[in-house]
Amino acid sequence: MLGLYQTVSVDIDQIHELTSIVREARQQIFADDVVTLPSRVEKDLKLKSKPLSQCKKCQEWGHHDSKNCDKFKEKEKQRLALKLQSLLHS
Numbered sequence: 001m002l003g004l005y006q007t008v009s010v011d012i013d014q015i016h017e018l019t020s021i022v023r024e025a026r027q028q029i030f031a032d033d034v035v036t037l038p039s040r041v042e043k044d045l046k047l048k049s050k051p052l053s054q055c056k057k058c059q060e061w062g063h064h065d066s067k068n069c070d071k072f073k074e075k076e077k078q079r080l081a082l083k084l085q086s087l088l089h090s
């Protein structure tokens with residue numbers, strides 16, 4: 001009778017330990033969600049709510065302007081590469 005009680009109590013302790021581990025894991029997952037999810041969603045919402053503006057460099061409607069235009073940067077890079085090539089070959 002006592003032996004049976006001991007086995008049961010050990011099992012309950014193990015169950016308690018497991019549930020506390022699961023609870024901690026859940027809390028950690030939840031804590032991560034709180035940190036990462038809203039900021040990502042917020043960024044998405046901000047991008048969607050932001051009005052489109054036309055870039056003066058590539059004439060494209062989007063969320064960038066002439067100062068951070070990727071297409072312009074690419075063109076500029078190509079131009080510099082060509083200039084460098086001509087300098088090297090002359």
Ligand SMILES: [Zn+2]
Nearest residue numbers: 055057058069
């Ligand atoms: Zn642009």
